[in-house]
Amino acid sequence: MKRALIAYCGITLLLTSGCSRKSKQPPQLQATAKGAAIVESSGGKQIGYIGLPLDQPVVVQVNDASGAAVAGAAVYFSGAPGVSFEPPAALTDSSGQVTSAVSLGQQAGRYKISASTRDASGKNVEIAIEEAALGYQQTLGAQLNAQYCIRCHDPESSPLRVSNMDNLSVKPHPFTEGETLNKMTDADLIALISHGGPALNKSAEMPPWGYTLSKSDIAALVAYIRAVADPPYEAGGLVYAQK
Amino acid sequence: MKDKLKSLWRFFFGDSARAFGSASLILLALLAISPAKDHFSQWRHYQKQYLHLIRGRADAVTLERHFQGGIQQIWIPEQQVTDRCTTCHLGLKEASLNDVSAVAFRKHPVIPHSLTEFGCTTCHRGQGAATTVEEAHSATEQWEQPLLRAKYIESGCGQCHLEKQTATPFLNQGRQLISTSGCTNCHTIKQADGTYIVPEDDPPSLKHVADKTTREWVYAWIKDPQAYASTATMPNYHLSDDDARDISAFIIAQSAPLEPPLQPVKADAKAPADPAAGTSLYGQSFCASCHAMQNAAGMLVGGNVGPELTGIGTKAKPEWLPDWVANPNHYDPATMMPHYRFDAAQVATLAGFLASKTEPDFLANVHLDPATPQQIEHGKRLVLENGCASCHEINGIKKPENFAPELSRIGSKPMSQLLFVEGVERSLPGYVSAKVRNPRAFGSSLKMPQFKLTPQQVDAITTALLALTDRAQTQPPAMRIASVQQTKYEPAGHAGQLMKDLRCFTCHMINGHGGDMAPDLTWEGTAVQRDWLTQFLKNPETLRPALIRRMPKFNLTEAEINSLADYMMTVYQTPQFDRDWLPVSEFTPATAEQGRQLFYSKFACQSCHIADFAKDKGYIGPALAGTGKRFNAAWVYHWLKDPQALRPGTIEPNQHMTDDEARALTAFLMSLKSTGSKEVAKK
Structure with missing residues (x-):
């Protein structure tokens, strides 16, 4: 009887150890401290590509009730299926921060990822961070943007690309400027890109691109503009990749 | 217990009639298994779910009309495509299902191809004929192609599109990296259109290397090229101290002196009067267009066409620098570096400036005794084993043929031919990316060296390699878009x-x-x-x-x-029109004035171009203030009418001008004859 029990325990142990290797549970961390709030430090609102890591890691910070950073608090990251974190969970460092590299899922669109920690009462405190992933069409749009649009529509300059925005008498809208661009319909944007500013009674400094870019190129640009809008563009209701 | 079983047996099989009845019942049950299995199959479950989903929607009638039950199949014999994916993925073509959160029923994202003509597995891989989730998407014993992860999806495009497409930046980057990292110095990659991926890393010839640098430098360099320059293309071979000692001994021993020999540096050579002269000559000569150098703040500034020059003074011998700067053809007739035609004073200034760019730490711990014949002999063996001559020209060593496995069909390599090691995902993409990332993890005796690549670059190279499939090689040539190859044009x-x-x-x-x-x-x-x-x-x-x-x-x-x-x-004349077709004398001041108005109002050219340095600021395109002195009117006119016809890919938009508008603008632009743009532009 005793032998049978030992054998039974052994088999169960073997089986469960086999199983546990298969299902990747986030490691349970031994938190040495607890915070009261979690805030985003950097890495939100990035524009990445499906399945690929974002350029910058996501950094979150755990604070106590008085707003001071807490070291040694356990932070867990989670997101839609396909979103992966490296590491998925960690203890905050001496400055109260956790850094995780994020790869977005396989679907183009907006992603909400969350970082959570437990406060002293054991309650879950979490923060939602938004990222966007570009799919085929938006990627094409992003490439065309970098080739044709960015020099006037992006105020940032780099040594290799000096922004032309300040040289224009009417300042163009950066494509992330959702407040303005979200109000325009797809048809308006297509008309504006194809026929230039005067098509919508706007400045002629925006030239017509309809004789240079194809219709699918212009549709791709609109898809890109919609994908990077901040606040997000909500046409037929915003769809988040579901858990 | 026994009695109970016995009575049960008697009840069913007690006599022949009972036995016959029972056997018939069992047979009936067995026969029912197949239709039942069919009825409860996974794909029926998905089709029911789909119907449930669309019935709740406003456009249910349209969607239901489009719905076809049963197993669906896309069959393209000439591409070996038999895809039943659409049996469950029912909403792929339904524009209105864009917002569905269930991935299985969502509309396919916009792509330029029709699903019916190209199928699904062509790009996504997976098992097309399968009708269960597990078999279609995952790797099984019998099927080794799991669904391709999204980060490699552009490899699908690369099977047919051998040209550089705007929409596939990662594939383009991967192909570029394969070329610029020199992968194809050792691996042959023959593309489906018969062309080869040509290496563009431009490894230097070592024929006269002893004239250029010291054995100590060669030793330290081959031990860790990135320690000398973070941007170095040469991979790390993880050589032991002894191996590096012997290879450096052999390389230096094989070097032949230049003909005519280098001039020794004159002992009385004086430093230039102005210590900043070197820096300013380096700047004026636009060396930084090709070469990078760390500035005082430790930032790397410059291009990546030529090697980084941060530590050039440590690398190059003092007598080699002036010879190289004066005429690079002497040391290396195949170099990409121009012959600048510097005068003697400029050569001295620039060579002195470069010689002062040292990194003494690099050679601090290198002490080599004179090489013995055994070491040189061992060095030769190592050079042959490591295939150094695949990239570098070395006296006395022939360039090895097919030094590394050909990769023309790596994207379809059967799993049975792959050797996996611990920690590598058991799939072809997993294997390829692991091999690119860290080749020596597959065995320390492996010859492939360690390249310095970011994770993103590894993914890009993997994407480009996965595009090299059997399908790419065997599909009808009509489906292929050929790569753009450099011509062999040479001026006469x-x-x-x-x-x-x-x-x-x-x-x-x-x-x-x-x-x-x-x-x-x-x-x-x-x-x-x-x-x-x-x-x-x-x-x-x-x-x-x-x-x-x-x-x-x-x-x-x-x-x-x-x-x-x-x-x-x-x-260098275009056949499209005659250079003198539009004489400037035809233009009247009135036409030019009309053109000026078009320039500033209708076409707002000043947003990107400067016609008048005093008031225009646009600087995306070239300044046009000197057009009348620079261009021919016929060129300007045709450029305005259709810029892409004269220079494909130029970002100047085609404004669809009428002939009269183009003529008036040409008249205006040809009237601009300002000089001295530089001074004004600097303001």
Whole structure:
């Protein structure tokens, strides 16, 4: 009887150890401290590509009730299926921060990822961070943007690309400027890109691109503009990749 | 217990009639299994779910009409595609299902191809004929192609599209990296259109290496190239100290002295009077267009066409630098570096400046005793084993043929031919990316060296390699879009020799041959006026105020300039129109004024171009204030009518001008004859 029990325990142990290797549970961390709030430090609102890591890691910070950073608090990251974190969970460092590299899922669109920690009462405190992933069409749009649009529509300059925005008498809208661009319909944007500013009674400094870019190129640009809008563009209701 | 079983047996099989009845019942049950299995199959479950989903929607009637039950199949025999994916993925073509959160029923994202014509597995891999989730998407015993992860999806495009497409940046990057990292020095990659991926890493010849650098430097370099320059292309072979000692001994022993030999540095050579002269000559000569160098703040500034120069003073021998700067052809006739024609004082200044750029730490711990014949012999064996001559020209060693496995069909390599090690995902993409990332993890005796790549670059290279499939090689040629290859164009005659000596093709493209750093000159003779061209060759002015790269000044003689100008004006002509077709004398001031108004109002050209340095600010395109002195009117007119026809890919938008508008604008632009753009642009 005793032998049978030992054998039974052994088999169960073997089986469960086999199983546990298969299902990747986030490691349970031994938190040495607890915070009261979690805030985003950097890495939100990035524009990445499906399945690929974002350029910058996501950094979150755990604070106590008085707003001071807490070291040694356990932070867990989670997101839609396909979103992966490296590491998925960690203890905050001496400055109260956790850094995780994020790869977005396989679907183009907006992603909400969350970082959570437990406060002293054991309650879950979490923060939602938004990222966007570009799919085929938006990627094409992003490439065309970098080739044709960015020099006037992006105020940032780099040594290799000096922004032309300040040289224009009417300042163009950066494509992330959702407040303005979200109000325009797809048809308006297509008309504006194809026929230039005067098509919508706007400045002629925006030239017509309809004789240079194809219709699918212009549709791709609109898809890109919609994908990077901040606040997000909500046409037929915003769809988040579901858990 | 036993009795109970016995009575049960008797009940069912007690006599022949009972036995027959029971056997029939069992048979019936068995026969029912198949239809039942079919009825409860996974795909029926998905089809029911789909119907449930669409019935709740406003456009249910349309969607239901489009719905077809049963197993669906896309069959394209000539591409070996049999895809039943659409059996469950029912909403792929339904535009209105864009917002569905269930991935299985969502509309397929916009792509330029029809699903019916290309199928699903062509790009996504997976098992097309399967009708269960597990078998279709995952790797099974019998099927080794799991669904491709999204980060490699552009490999699907790369099977047919061998050209550079705007929409596939990662595939393009991967192909570029394969070429610039020198992968194809060892691995042959024959693309489906019969072309090869040509290495573009330009590894230096080692024929005269002992004239250029010391054995100590070679030793330290081959131990860890990135320790010398973070941007170094040469991979790390993880050589032991002894192996590096012997290879450096052999390489130096094989080096032959240059003919004629280098001039020793004169002991009485004085430092230039102005200590900043070297820095400013380096800047004026636009060395940074190709070479990177760390500035005082430790930031790397400059291009990546030539090697990084941060520690060049530690690398190059003092007598080699002036010889190289004076005429690079002497040391390496195949170099991409132009022959600048510096005068003696300039050579001394620039060589002195470069010699002062040292990294003493790099050689701090290198002490080599004179090489023994055994060491040299061992070095030779190592050079042969490691395939050094695949990239570098080494005296006495032949370039090995097919040193590494051919990769022309790596994207379809069967799993049975792959050796996996611990920690590598058991799939082809997993294997390829692991091999690119860290080759020596597959065994320390492996020859493939460690390249310095970011994770993103590894993914890009993997994407490009996964595009090299059997399907790519075997599909009908009509489906293929061929790659754009460099032509073998070479200019002829004396001017041609001059152009090669000046390495015009390192930056400029002419007739499909050359670099893309500077404008294409194929039709330059039609575009510009001869006087402007000679002036520009004498002293290149700033054409684009916002660019940091610029044409360097070569100390050309009058005769050389005339020879170049004559050749370009005669040979580089477009067949589309005659250069003198639109004489400036035809323009009236009234037409020019009309053009001025079009320039500033209707077409708002001033957003990107400067016509008048005093008031215009746009600097995306070249400044046009000197158009009347630079261009021919016919070129300007045709450019305005259709810029892409004259230079494909230019970002100047085609404004669809009428003939009269283009003529008026040409009249205005040709009236602009300002000079001295540089001074004003600097403001």
